Amino acid sequence: MSRLDDELGALASLSPAQLREKWGAMENTAPPSVPPALLRQLVAQRLQERRHGALPVLIARELRRLAIEGPGAEPARPRVELTPGTRLVREWNGQTVTVEVLEQGFTYADRTWRSLSEIARHVTGAHWSGPRFFGLTCNG
Structure with missing residues (x-):
């Protein structure tokens, strides 16, 4: 058995106070206010x-989404929120295209x-x- 296996096995015998102490020693923070069974899982x-x-961020995000929406749900495409005053810049065939976001629409070339x-x-x-032309979508 590995040292990790031993540590994981020992968690079952720890009291709630010992679990909180172990969390504090590992994380240098106060343990979350959760039931001992959940804290045991978090420590594990x-x-x-x-x-x-740790899991890569994208995998963790997808697992959270599946837990909330269910396994048959389509992946949500991330939406970029454009606030008025934002400038989008794109170079196209040697020309710099600069667009400013307005409350209603966009300005480009004085229009x-x-x-x-x-x-x-x-x-x-x-x-x-x-959105794809200006690089605002993931599929590029």
Whole structure:
């Protein structure tokens, strides 16, 4: 048996006070205010993370989403919130395209536009997804 296995096995015999003490020693913080059974699981998780490493952030986020929405749910696409005053800059064929976000729409080339896609179409001469053209989507 490994040292980690021994530590995990020993958690079952720890009292709530000992669990809180172990958490404090490991994390240098007060333990969360949770029932002893949950604290035991949290301590076990921390011990395993220290030995094997934590889950990557994207995997942890997806697991949280699945726990909330259920296994059949489609992954949510992250949305970028554009606040008025934000500037989007893109270089296209040697030209710098600078767009400012307004309350209602966008400004580019001294005009107001309803959507980023209209601007992308104007700049490129082809149909583009505006958010994709300006790098606001994950699929690039």
